[in-house]
Amino acid sequence: MKIVLFDHSFEGLLSAVFEVFHLKLKEAKLIGQNNHTASFFDEEIWVSTDQEKAARVAKGIVKVGGKSDLTWLYRCFLSELAEVPQLILEYIRQLMVDKHSGKNDFSRNVVIQLQKINKMIGREKHRMDAFVRFEKTADGLYFAGIAPDFNVLPLNAKHFKNRYADQHWCIYDVKRDYGLLYNLESLRHVHLPSVNANLHSTPSNLLAEDEVAYKKLWKNYFESTNIQERANKKLHTQHVPKRYWKYLSEKYILDY
Amino acid sequence: MNFDRIKEKLSILADAAKYDVSCSSSGSKRTNKKKGLGDSSGMGICHTYTADGRCVSLLKILLTNHCIFDCAYCVTRKSNDIKRAAFKVQEVVDLTINFYRRNYIEGLFLSSGIFKNADYTMERLILVAKKLRLEENFNGYIHLKSIPGASDDLMYEAGLYADRLSVNIEIPTQNGLKLLAPEKNREDFLKPMKKVRNEIVKYKSEKKLIKSTPVYAPAGQSTQMIVGATNETDAQVMYTAAHLYKKYNMKRVYYSGYVPISYDSRLPAIGTEVPMLRENRLYQTDWLLRFYGFSIEELLNQKHPNLDSDIDPKLSWALRNLHLFPVDINKADKQQLARIPGVGLKSVYKILQARKYRKLGWHHLKKMGIALNRAQYFILCDSRDFLKADMSPQQIKSKILAQGNSKYKPLFNSQLNLFE
Ligand code: SF4
Numbered sequence: 001m002k003i004v005l006f007d008h009s010f011e012g013l014l015s016a017v018f019e020v021f022h023l024k025l026k027e028a029k030l031i032g033q034n035n036h037t038a039s040f041f042d043e044e045i046w047v048s049t050d051q052e053k054a055a056r057v058a059k060g061i062v063k064v065g066g067k068s069d070l071t072w073l074y075r076c077f078l079s080e081l082a083e084v085p086q087l088i089l090e091y092i093r094q095l096m097v098d099k100h101s102g103k104n105d106f107s108r109n110v111v112i113q114l115q116k117i118n119k120m121i122g123r124e125k126h127r128m129d130a131f132v133r134f135e136k137t138a139d140g141l142y143f144a145g146i147a148p149d150f151n152v153l154p155l156n157a158k159h160f161k162n163r164y165a166d167q168h169w170c171i172y173d174v175k176r177d178y179g180l181l182y183n184l185e186s187l188r189h190v191h192l193p194s195v196n197a198n199l200h201s202t203p204s205n206l207l208a209e210d211e212v213a214y215k216k217l218w219k220n221y222f223e224s225t226n227i228q229e230r231a232n233k234k235l236h237t238q239h240v241p242k243r244y245w246k247y248l249s250e251k252y253i254l255d256y
Numbered sequence: 257m258n259f260d261r262i263k264e265k266l267s268i269l270a271d272a273a274k275y276d277v278s279c280s281s282s283g284s285k286r287t288n289k290k291k292g293l294g295d296s297s298g299m300g301i302c303h304t305y306t307a308d309g310r311c312v313s314l315l316k317i318l319l320t321n322h323c324i325f326d327c328a329y330c331v332t333r334k335s336n337d338i339k340r341a342a343f344k345v346q347e348v349v350d351l352t353i354n355f356y357r358r359n360y361i362e363g364l365f366l367s368s369g370i371f372k373n374a375d376y377t378m379e380r381l382i383l384v385a386k387k388l389r390l391e392e393n394f395n396g397y398i399h400l401k402s403i404p405g406a407s408d409d410l411m412y413e414a415g416l417y418a419d420r421l422s423v424n425i426e427i428p429t430q431n432g433l434k435l436l437a438p439e440k441n442r443e444d445f446l447k448p449m450k451k452v453r454n455e456i457v458k459y460k461s462e463k464k465l466i467k468s469t470p471v472y473a474p475a476g477q478s479t480q481m482i483v484g485a486t487n488e489t490d491a492q493v494m495y496t497a498a499h500l501y502k503k504y505n506m507k508r509v510y511y512s513g514y515v516p517i518s519y520d521s522r523l524p525a526i527g528t529e530v531p532m533l534r535e536n537r538l539y540q541t542d543w544l545l546r547f548y549g550f551s552i553e554e555l556l557n558q559k560h561p562n563l564d565s566d567i568d569p570k571l572s573w574a575l576r577n578l579h580l581f582p583v584d585i586n587k588a589d590k591q592q593l594a595r596i597p598g599v600g601l602k603s604v605y606k607i608l609q610a611r612k613y614r615k616l617g618w619h620h621l622k623k624m625g626i627a628l629n630r631a632q633y634f635i636l637c638d639s640r641d642f643l644k645a646d647m648s649p650q651q652i653k654s655k656i657l658a659q660g661n662s663k664y665k666p667l668f669n670s671q672l673n674l675f676e
Contacts, residue, residue: 104609107620130301134358142357159298165291166393167357184291210354213259217351218360220263224270225316226306229515229530235309239302248304 001027003044006085008032010077013085014054016047017092030085061092065101072103076117078151087114125152129159131247132171135215136208142169143202145195146247151176157187215249222250257350266351268341272321272332273367276424276480277512281313281362281397283475284419292393294356294363296419300397301362314365314399315355319343319380323369327437328520329426329485332369336518342371348384349392356396363397363419364388374405374444382410385417397475402452404444411451415473420507423448424480425500428493432486435522452477453504476507483538484531485514485523490563491556494541498552501545511538537563544570547601548594567653571597574634575649585637586615598630629659 002025006012013030020028029042038044061070073088090110094102105111127148134142142164146153153173157180160171164182172179172195181190196202204212245251282300302311318332320342326334352364366384370377381400388394400418402411414421425445427433433440452473459472479500483493497509513535516526541563544550548570555569556562564572574581574597583592585607593604606624610616615638622628633652647655 102613105613106606106610106624107614107616112623126301130303132359136358144359162288162295162297164293164357165288166293210257210259213257214354214358217259217263217266218355218358221266221270221315221355222304222306222312224267225274225312227274227308227310227515230308230310230513230532232309232532233307236305236307239305239309239311250304 001029001042003036003042004028004030005033005036005044005046006030007049008034008080009049010074011051011054012047012049013077013088014057015050016085017089018050018053018057019045019047020089021096028089030089032082032085035082057092061095064099065095065103069095069101069103072114072118075121075155076114078154079117079121080151081117083113084117087117121150121152121155124148124150125155127244128152128156131244132156132160133247133249134169135202136211137202137206138208140168140208142167143172144170145172145174147175148173153178153180156180161187219250257347262347262351265341265343265347266317268339269318269321269343270316272369273316273318273365275331275512275515276316276365276367276401276510277310278399278422278478278480278508278510279311279313279316279365280420280475280478280508281399283507284397285474286395286397286419286471288395290393292395293353294394294396296363296395296397303360303362313362314397315352315361315363316365317343317348317367319345319348319366319368319377319384320371321369322371324372325370325437325439327426327440328518328522329436329482329514331517345380345383345387349387352388352396353392353394356394361396363399365399365401367401368403370403374403375407375410378403378406378410378414382414382417385414389417399475402448404440404448406448408447408451411448412455412472415452415455416470418473420475420478421452421473422478422480423452425496426480426482427486428481428483428488428496429486432488435486449477449479449500449504456505476505478506478508478510479504480510480512482512482514483535489561490534490538490541491558491561493538494545494552494556497542498545509542511535511542533565534563537565537569541569544573549591550595566657568597570595571630571653571656575653578649581634582636583634585621585635586611596631596634598627598634630656 004016004020004025006016016030020030033046058070061073073091076084076088087110091102091114094110102108102111106115128146132144132146134144136142151173153171156171160169161182166184168183170179170181170190172192174195177191179190179192180187240248280300281296284296286296288295300313302313304312306312320340321332321338322340322342323332323334331338348364348366355361356363364384366381368377368381381403385398385400388398398418399420399422400414402414402421402423404423411421423445427436430442433442455472456476459469462469481493481496493511500506500509513531514524515530516524516528519526541555544555545552550573555573560576563569574595583596585593590604590608593599593607594601603624603626607616610620610624617638618628621631621637633647633656
């Protein structure tokens, strides 16, 4: 068994797939370098990321399985789950044998696992679309911190760009320490050294004058729209699992 | 802005609007124009959930809760001793924009008590929508709950700015309406609905010829019925709903279990439970009509005027029609598959996809996540075991129920439709 290591980037993963095919490795295990603990019995190969090789693999996937296969695999990759690189490799191997997409063959184990992961990614992406709460800062930037379970921010970009085309905004993944900044023209990746890892912890002197007032109005609205007689706590936590409550300013006791 | 005053108005006017259960923000195709604010072309988003598990997608408020009418089932009724308030048009515009910019909401759901008369009130609702679209270049979602009795001209204008229009029918039967809101008549509700339907049809056909035809209510129209305020049967509710879907091209009919808010002896007493399970069964039936190809007569009829509370309406239908089963998973068409209890539309899709590759047996179905505890009695697959083995409907039912109610939890609740 050969252990094939790569640098955790998607291009790195595709480069590793390239090597597996190139070296005709029958038995290979694809692992992100930080998820691997060395053992006596396995032989390790470290593959460095090569844009050109990655592009060739991507092109191959699109040619045989269609563009949706590539997007699908990329989305699964964003889960950062340790087992995903291997699942992706297995899927691509079969793809090259079948010469057509097997993405919907729900009777295959690899497919079922990847579909499940893809669904989780979709859910997390959708949750971030929903639970981002912008705070308006004194200089007019709408800022929101997030800490998603998976690295879904790249998938959220389009949604927010279409929606908030006329305001400056930034969504920052405090867990992975990078963000997206929109300046009315384009989006770019940013790294902000001073961002606090706690959500909703922007000091109030940095906030716009009416920001706290709007937060309070929103909380007030949230409470007024509840129907006491229909209370259903179980259903509530099913929709918003507790770990997401941190995003929702309306659930916070505001102590301004 | 005087935030304290706004806060007070907001509590009163959000509280008064909350009994309208619709919170859908999907179905519009409005995209961001000229680098403005907002986009409502995607599927609806719930930005949070109330403690009762309902989706919060829109800022749902009344413009005012002053009302000249006295409908018994409504908190806003004239004779009710409550605090009254009224928003200024600009205040609603500012709230909507500021909530939207912070990603709290998908848009606005605006309704109102009737002050002066229907048209006067309707004009003010339209003014809010118009300002949002023309002055703020707002492309978020706008739902205007229209005023019964509003004129055709105003209903036309409303559709130029709103994504969705609704007129609530409120009481499912004519007699019920006579009893609880004698000042009102059916025609006041139906006339604006008709106008909206005709304009939508007209828009669709003109659009084909003239590209620049102004968009009219792209997310269609909806309505709501209160259930359990009068003693109507489920059949009466659902036949009315089926009629509205067919004759008025409704996008959605909502069912709202009556929340007791009055000591009026014509109504269920305060403290009576909200009929949530019934509401749930009605939604399931609604779903079967709209997506599963069932006709209303199959689900409710003279012999069977009310839905079962212990089992869902599809299972109930299947047990009454055992002669149509078992269905062969590997051969049946889409329609037939969708009629199997425990098999939802997503499962139908998975079955159709997977059987292209191989014949499906029990373990495949299980892996796909199909509710075999129900489905197993109604299907054949690539296996010799067929579990039904001449069981009677009653036997099957008690076997399924014996598996415990937890699995049997109502699968759809009124909010599942968010992603319609
Ligand atoms: S007219 Fe509308 S707001 Fe007024 S009492 Fe009747 S239902 Fe309520």
